[in-house]
Amino acid sequence: MKLAIAVPTYNEAANLKKLIPAIYRNLKSYPKLTCTLFIVDDNSPDGTAEVAEKLGLKYRTSSFHVKVLRRKTKEGLGKAYIYAFRHILNDKFDFILQMDADLSHDPKYLPAFLDAAKRVDFVVGSRYIKNGGTPDWQWYRKLLSRGGNLYTRLFLGSQITDYTGGYNLYSTSLLKRIDLNNLHAGGYGFLIELKYRALHNCQAVEQVAIVFMDRQHGSSKIPRNIIFKNLVLVPQLAFKVKS
Numbered sequence: 244m245k246l247a248i249a250v251p252t253y254n255e256a257a258n259l260k261k262l263i264p265a266i267y268r269n270l271k272s273y274p275k276l277t278c279t280l281f282i283v284d285d286n287s288p289d290g291t292a293e294v295a296e297k298l299g300l301k302y303r304t305s306s307f308h309v310k311v312l313r314r315k316t317k318e319g320l321g322k323a324y325i326y327a328f329r330h331i332l333n334d335k336f337d338f339i340l341q342m343d344a345d346l347s348h349d350p351k352y353l354p355a356f357l358d359a360a361k362r363v364d365f366v367v368g369s370r371y372i373k374n375g376g377t378p379d380w381q382w383y384r385k386l387l388s389r390g391g392n393l394y395t396r397l398f399l400g401s402q403i404t405d406y407t408g409g410y411n412l413y414s415t416s417l418l419k420r421i422d423l424n425n426l427h428a429g430g431y432g433f434l435i436e437l438k439y440r441a442l443h444n445c446q447a448v449e450q451v452a453i454v455f456m457d458r459q460h461g462s463s464k465i466p467r468n469i470i471f472k473n474l475v476l477v478p479q480l481a482f483k484v485k486s
Contacts, residue, residue, distance in 0.1 A: 244357070246270075246278045247336040251323035253285045255344040256294040263298040265350040267307055273357065277306045279336075282344075283327045285317040320409075321433030325423050332415060340412040347456050348410040355451045356412045364417045365445035367403045367438065368410030374452035375405075391473060398481040399439050402448060406435045407473075410453055413441060420444040432476045439480050 248266065252259070263280065270278050282295040292311050299309025312330060314323065324341060331339055338360055342348040352368065359366040369375050371392060377385055388407065395406040409431075421440045428436040442448060 244273075244276050244338065244360070245336045246276060246357075247331045247334075247339045248278060248280045249283060249324060249327040249331065249339060249341050250280065250344045251283045251285070251320055251327070252287060252291045252295075252344045253317055254287045254289045254291060256287070256289045256291045258345050259291060259294050259298060262344060262346060262350070263295070263302060263309060266353065267302045269350045269353045270307065271304075272354075274306075276357070279308045279310055281310050281312055281327050281331065283312045283314065283323045285314045285323060319429050319433075320431060321426065321429050324433065324437075325426065328418060328423060332418060336415050338412055338414050339418060340410075342410050348453070349456070352410070352451060352453050359449040359451055360412055360414070363445070363447040363449045364414035365441050365448040366412040367405060367448060367450045368408055368453040369403065369405035369450040370408060370453060370455050371404040372450050372452050375454060377455045379457050394474070395435060395477050398477045399435075400442065402442055403438065403450060405450070406438055407431065408453070408455070409434050410455075411438070417441060417445050428476055430472065432473050435473060435476060436480060 250262070259282070266280060270276060280299075282292065284292040284295070292313055295309060295311045299311070302309065312327060314326060328339065340353075340356060348368070356366050356368070370377050371389065377388065380388075392404065392406055396404070399406065411434075421437070421444055426433065426436055426440070
Protein backbone atom coordinates (compact mmCIF):
# COMPACT_ATOMS: atom_id res chain seq x y z
CA MET A 244 0.00 0.00 0.00
CA LYS A 245 1.23 3.48 -0.87
CA LEU A 246 -0.12 6.09 1.56
CA ALA A 247 0.00 9.88 1.43
CA ILE A 248 -0.75 11.90 4.58
CA ALA A 249 -1.70 15.55 4.03
CA VAL A 250 -1.20 17.93 6.96
CA PRO A 251 -1.91 21.66 6.44
CA THR A 252 0.17 23.89 8.72
CA TYR A 253 0.47 27.46 9.87
CA ASN A 254 2.75 28.15 12.84
CA GLU A 255 2.94 24.50 13.90
CA ALA A 256 6.72 24.17 14.39
CA ALA A 257 6.43 23.07 18.04
CA ASN A 258 3.70 20.52 17.29
CA LEU A 259 5.53 18.97 14.33
CA LYS A 260 8.43 18.06 16.63
CA LYS A 261 6.04 15.62 18.31
CA LEU A 262 3.73 14.78 15.41
CA ILE A 263 6.26 13.55 12.85
CA PRO A 264 8.03 11.12 15.23
CA ALA A 265 4.63 9.83 16.40
CA ILE A 266 3.46 9.18 12.83
CA TYR A 267 6.74 7.42 12.08
CA ARG A 268 6.44 5.18 15.17
CA ASN A 269 2.87 4.17 14.42
CA LEU A 270 3.60 3.22 10.81
CA LYS A 271 6.96 1.44 11.07
CA SER A 272 5.32 -1.88 11.97
CA TYR A 273 3.81 -2.09 8.47
CA PRO A 274 6.58 -3.60 6.28
CA LYS A 275 4.51 -3.48 3.07
CA LEU A 276 3.49 0.16 3.53
CA THR A 277 5.27 3.15 2.04
CA CYS A 278 4.21 6.56 3.31
CA THR A 279 4.90 10.13 2.25
CA LEU A 280 3.91 12.79 4.75
CA PHE A 281 3.05 16.03 2.95
CA ILE A 282 3.37 19.12 5.12
CA VAL A 283 1.36 21.84 3.35
CA ASP A 284 2.67 25.05 4.85
CA ASP A 285 1.14 28.49 4.28
CA ASN A 286 4.37 30.47 4.71
CA SER A 287 4.47 30.12 8.50
CA PRO A 288 6.58 32.84 10.15
CA ASP A 289 7.65 30.46 12.95
CA GLY A 290 9.73 28.28 10.61
CA THR A 291 7.31 25.35 10.38
CA ALA A 292 8.52 24.38 6.90
CA GLU A 293 12.17 24.35 7.96
CA VAL A 294 11.40 22.24 11.03
CA ALA A 295 9.49 19.76 8.86
CA GLU A 296 12.38 19.47 6.43
CA LYS A 297 14.90 18.81 9.22
CA LEU A 298 12.68 16.18 10.81
CA GLY A 299 12.13 14.64 7.40
CA LEU A 300 15.86 14.09 7.03
CA LYS A 301 16.08 12.61 10.53
CA TYR A 302 13.27 10.09 10.04
CA ARG A 303 13.71 9.34 6.35
CA THR A 304 13.77 5.64 5.44
CA SER A 305 13.09 3.64 2.32
CA SER A 306 9.41 3.49 3.32
CA PHE A 307 8.87 6.86 5.06
CA HIS A 308 9.40 10.31 3.58
CA VAL A 309 8.45 13.85 4.52
CA LYS A 310 7.81 16.34 1.74
CA VAL A 311 7.11 20.02 2.35
CA LEU A 312 4.74 21.83 0.00
CA ARG A 313 5.25 25.57 0.46
CA ARG A 314 2.42 27.98 -0.31
CA LYS A 315 3.01 31.72 -0.53
CA THR A 316 -0.01 32.91 1.45
CA LYS A 317 -2.50 31.72 4.05
CA GLU A 318 -5.75 30.99 2.18
CA GLY A 319 -7.54 28.61 4.53
CA LEU A 320 -7.95 24.91 5.12
CA GLY A 321 -9.93 24.06 1.98
CA LYS A 322 -7.50 25.59 -0.49
CA ALA A 323 -4.55 24.04 1.32
CA TYR A 324 -6.09 20.57 1.04
CA ILE A 325 -7.06 20.99 -2.61
CA TYR A 326 -3.49 22.13 -3.35
CA ALA A 327 -2.15 19.00 -1.63
CA PHE A 328 -4.67 16.66 -3.26
CA ARG A 329 -3.82 17.90 -6.75
CA HIS A 330 -0.13 17.36 -6.08
CA ILE A 331 -0.63 13.89 -4.58
CA LEU A 332 -3.03 12.68 -7.28
CA ASN A 333 -0.31 13.24 -9.86
CA ASP A 334 1.60 10.37 -8.24
CA LYS A 335 0.67 6.71 -7.75
CA PHE A 336 -0.68 6.67 -4.19
CA ASP A 337 -3.43 4.28 -3.10
CA PHE A 338 -4.84 6.36 -0.24
CA ILE A 339 -4.73 9.92 1.09
CA LEU A 340 -5.23 10.56 4.80
CA GLN A 341 -5.96 14.04 6.12
CA MET A 342 -5.15 15.06 9.67
CA ASP A 343 -4.44 18.18 11.74
CA ALA A 344 -0.95 19.20 12.81
CA ASP A 345 -1.90 20.31 16.31
CA LEU A 346 -1.83 16.82 17.95
CA SER A 347 -5.61 16.76 18.34
CA HIS A 348 -5.57 13.82 15.90
CA ASP A 349 -3.56 11.13 17.63
CA PRO A 350 -1.35 9.07 15.28
CA LYS A 351 -2.10 6.00 17.40
CA TYR A 352 -5.29 5.63 15.35
CA LEU A 353 -3.39 5.25 12.07
CA PRO A 354 -3.41 1.42 12.29
CA ALA A 355 -7.21 1.46 12.63
CA PHE A 356 -7.49 3.61 9.50
CA LEU A 357 -5.17 1.28 7.57
CA ASP A 358 -7.11 -1.78 8.71
CA ALA A 359 -10.40 -0.24 7.56
CA ALA A 360 -8.83 0.71 4.23
CA LYS A 361 -8.54 -3.00 3.43
CA ARG A 362 -12.35 -3.11 3.26
CA VAL A 363 -13.56 0.31 2.11
CA ASP A 364 -12.49 3.30 0.06
CA PHE A 365 -13.64 5.96 2.55
CA VAL A 366 -12.77 5.97 6.28
CA VAL A 367 -14.10 8.61 8.67
CA GLY A 368 -12.59 9.32 12.06
CA SER A 369 -15.55 9.87 14.39
CA ARG A 370 -15.80 11.38 17.84
CA TYR A 371 -19.44 10.32 18.07
CA ILE A 372 -19.41 6.53 18.00
CA LYS A 373 -18.53 4.07 20.78
CA ASN A 374 -15.02 4.71 22.19
CA GLY A 375 -14.85 8.15 20.56
CA GLY A 376 -15.06 11.44 22.41
CA THR A 377 -13.88 14.95 23.25
CA PRO A 378 -12.98 14.62 26.94
CA ASP A 379 -11.29 17.99 27.47
CA TRP A 380 -13.97 20.13 25.83
CA GLN A 381 -16.26 22.38 27.85
CA TRP A 382 -19.96 21.53 27.83
CA TYR A 383 -21.00 24.31 25.44
CA ARG A 384 -18.40 23.29 22.85
CA LYS A 385 -19.62 19.69 23.02
CA LEU A 386 -23.20 20.91 22.61
CA LEU A 387 -22.32 23.04 19.57
CA SER A 388 -20.40 20.22 17.91
CA ARG A 389 -23.00 17.53 18.52
CA GLY A 390 -25.81 19.87 17.54
CA GLY A 391 -23.96 20.87 14.37
CA ASN A 392 -23.44 17.26 13.38
CA LEU A 393 -27.07 16.34 14.06
CA TYR A 394 -28.15 19.31 11.94
CA THR A 395 -25.82 18.23 9.14
CA ARG A 396 -26.99 14.62 9.26
CA LEU A 397 -30.59 15.81 8.98
CA PHE A 398 -29.83 17.42 5.62
CA LEU A 399 -26.99 15.30 4.24
CA GLY A 400 -27.77 11.82 5.55
CA SER A 401 -26.90 9.66 8.53
CA GLN A 402 -24.34 7.29 7.01
CA ILE A 403 -21.68 8.91 9.18
CA THR A 404 -21.84 10.55 12.59
CA ASP A 405 -19.03 13.11 12.29
CA TYR A 406 -19.20 15.47 9.33
CA THR A 407 -17.05 18.18 10.86
CA GLY A 408 -13.98 16.20 11.94
CA GLY A 409 -10.75 16.44 9.96
CA TYR A 410 -9.21 12.98 10.49
CA ASN A 411 -10.25 10.97 7.42
CA LEU A 412 -8.90 8.66 4.72
CA TYR A 413 -9.89 8.51 1.04
CA SER A 414 -8.75 6.19 -1.71
CA THR A 415 -7.17 8.12 -4.55
CA SER A 416 -9.65 6.53 -6.95
CA LEU A 417 -12.48 8.01 -4.86
CA LEU A 418 -10.94 11.49 -4.88
CA LYS A 419 -10.50 11.25 -8.66
CA ARG A 420 -14.25 10.61 -8.96
CA ILE A 421 -14.90 13.85 -7.05
CA ASP A 422 -14.47 16.97 -9.12
CA LEU A 423 -12.14 19.08 -6.98
CA ASN A 424 -13.10 22.09 -9.08
CA ASN A 425 -16.63 21.66 -7.73
CA LEU A 426 -15.59 22.08 -4.08
CA HIS A 427 -16.31 25.67 -3.14
CA ALA A 428 -16.70 25.77 0.66
CA GLY A 429 -14.00 27.58 2.57
CA GLY A 430 -12.50 26.88 5.97
CA TYR A 431 -13.92 24.00 7.95
CA GLY A 432 -17.00 23.87 5.71
CA PHE A 433 -14.66 22.26 3.21
CA LEU A 434 -14.56 19.13 5.40
CA ILE A 435 -18.35 18.86 5.30
CA GLU A 436 -18.53 19.37 1.55
CA LEU A 437 -15.74 16.88 0.83
CA LYS A 438 -17.36 14.19 2.98
CA TYR A 439 -20.74 14.81 1.36
CA ARG A 440 -19.23 14.38 -2.09
CA ALA A 441 -17.30 11.31 -0.97
CA LEU A 442 -20.41 9.62 0.42
CA HIS A 443 -22.10 9.94 -2.97
CA ASN A 444 -19.11 8.59 -4.87
CA CYS A 445 -17.61 5.93 -2.59
CA GLN A 446 -18.12 2.19 -2.82
CA ALA A 447 -18.25 1.76 0.96
CA VAL A 448 -17.62 3.82 4.09
CA GLU A 449 -16.47 2.82 7.57
CA GLN A 450 -16.05 4.83 10.76
CA VAL A 451 -13.11 4.64 13.17
CA ALA A 452 -13.57 5.84 16.74
CA ILE A 453 -11.18 8.63 17.75
CA VAL A 454 -10.71 10.63 20.92
CA PHE A 455 -10.12 14.26 19.99
CA MET A 456 -7.88 16.29 22.29
CA ASP A 457 -7.35 20.06 22.19
CA ARG A 458 -4.14 21.40 20.69
CA GLN A 459 -1.07 21.38 22.95
CA HIS A 460 0.76 24.37 21.46
CA GLY A 461 -0.50 27.55 19.80
CA SER A 462 -4.01 28.91 19.52
CA SER A 463 -7.10 27.70 17.70
CA LYS A 464 -7.50 28.87 14.10
CA ILE A 465 -11.27 28.34 13.88
CA PRO A 466 -12.94 31.59 12.75
CA ARG A 467 -15.70 32.96 14.97
CA ASN A 468 -18.23 33.02 12.14
CA ILE A 469 -17.72 29.36 11.19
CA ILE A 470 -20.95 28.15 12.82
CA PHE A 471 -23.13 30.56 10.85
CA LYS A 472 -21.34 29.75 7.60
CA ASN A 473 -21.83 26.02 8.09
CA LEU A 474 -25.51 26.48 8.96
CA VAL A 475 -25.96 28.11 5.56
CA LEU A 476 -23.67 25.70 3.72
CA VAL A 477 -25.41 22.47 4.73
CA PRO A 478 -28.83 23.10 3.12
CA GLN A 479 -27.08 24.54 0.07
CA LEU A 480 -25.20 21.26 -0.37
CA ALA A 481 -28.35 19.21 0.18
CA PHE A 482 -30.23 20.94 -2.62
CA LYS A 483 -27.41 20.97 -5.15
CA VAL A 484 -27.28 18.38 -7.90
CA LYS A 485 -25.14 15.50 -6.67
CA SER A 486 -21.89 15.11 -8.51
